[in-house]
Amino acid sequence: MEARWLEAFVAVAEELHFGRAAQRLHIAQSPLSQTIRRLESSIGTSLFDRNTRSVSLTPAGRALLPLAYRVLQDITLATAAARAASGRVHGSVRIGFSGAFNHMTLPVLARAIRRELPDVDLQLVSRVRTGDGIAKLRNGTLDIAFVGLPLGTGGDIDFRLIARSEMGAVLPVDHPLADEPEIAVRQLADDDFLSMPMDGSSTMAEGLVRCCTAAGFRPRVTQEVTDPYMMLTFVATGMGVTIAAEDLASIMPRGARWVRLSDAPSYMHHGIAWVPSEQTAAVAAVLELSQRILPTPLIPAGT
Template sequence: MEARWLEAFVAVAEELHFGRAAQRLHMAQSPLSQTIRRLETHVGAPLFDRNTRSVALTPAGTALLPMAYRVLRDVALATAAAQAASGRVHGIVRIGFSGAFNHLTLPRLARAIRRELPDIDLELISRISTGEGLTKLRNGTIDIAFVGLPIGSSPAVSSRLISRTEMGAVVPEDHPLADETSISVAQLEDDDFLSMPLDGSSAMADVLMRCGIAAGFRPRVVQEITDPYMLLTFVATGMGVSIVAEDLAPILPRGARWIPLNDQTQYMYHGIAWMTDEHSAAVEAVLTLSERILPTPAVTPHTPQ
């Protein structure tokens, strides 16, 4: 079994489309199909159910996928170790981030990597929520994830706090409270709320619900939105209000206002996460650099560790 066979298999498994997988691998579709057939012959079982409209993993393909990730990760680690012996850090580092939440932090880190670690190829994967980031870390498809904290206690995944921002209300510009200098969350009890997904994958959604419950009510969420900037845009259209971190205030779309809260301060905690043991010298170099570029703020009694 060749590593390139597994690379082809992982690409098709993730894309579930031979054309997109071939484009991702910079090869024609026919050689890709031949490679998958060679792998299927080698393992003695079909890995994909194919028809003219869809591609799906078979039970054999589903069983092979996590092992393929592990083999490719081990190959990458071995290659990086050999390159590190030359005295320079080489490799690919894949960073997952949500988008709007990271407009202050990701550019600083990315510029520093390109400036100080020029032999590292940086891949940025957008629209990754905290929950998705942790899943992708564990299956090896990204190396570092920007996340909301806390992320739970798993020894396999490490994390570090990089910023703490106050929560505030965001309302349409024609809302009765739009011109207030500060408000309490209780004043929004009768409003419709817009939220990031409430399935546990979004730290900001968790903070929104915590703010409402602390004010004595459960926010009435009328729509869940996966993209934080689109959430702000929907508020600007008048579809509802929300509770968001202050670092989103500078990028509000026209038609929305951010208002500080005068309740007991609630915070959004931002961090980065990575696999504790299974990472390359390139990832280690980026993590070390991040400690200087995005240092951990002073710890308070309410700050996640």
């Protein structure tokens, strides 16, 4: 009897449908049926009653199921113990990121994970804004999320600052102020603004409103864009202006320009977040590695 035979048996026993069980195991239905027949031949009795309309467990199948669970659990525990003894970290880590906002932080961390934690299966999930990332951390579909700070969330989420970037204006190159070395936010009061979603899910959108409010006006947002690079592209087409972090200046599309602000500096704070109660060994190892690869920057007092 082989472990994979028991895995096939459990899948069919839980699904009571050979097609769904085959899909779950990522195999074709014919090899699955052959595996069940080998298991039944090895045991010497039928485990399933099946016809064209239904599949059900026989008394022998019902007796085998709890024992099959136990054997598979023992194999999992034995594998984990052997891996722990080897000193190598195994497992999967799902990291959510927004895209353009993380072009300077995600690549260096991902390369370090592949280099120093080769047995960790790294899964990257794109287009995850701060609000989305927090929700996905809480529902267990992400392990780590790149986020904007502050979070303003409950105590179930831990986070750490990894970078900060000064906010500036993004203007079309033919804008009257595009060639200025710096401008005041107030000079944009009559412009149409493009923004990330204003529903509270984007700290970049909150930063835009914060800068404009401090300058004495509410921005006239004519279009909200969910993708940050697309927002910059729309600026390049002349559809409006925006305020964005300086770390986007290096990937500005042709036709758009980042311009420093003469107002009191305002910053975008970038961080990573995770749920401490849900840490696996692999997640803990990635977080420890991130401390070295993306250390918390020293910020002068009062800035």
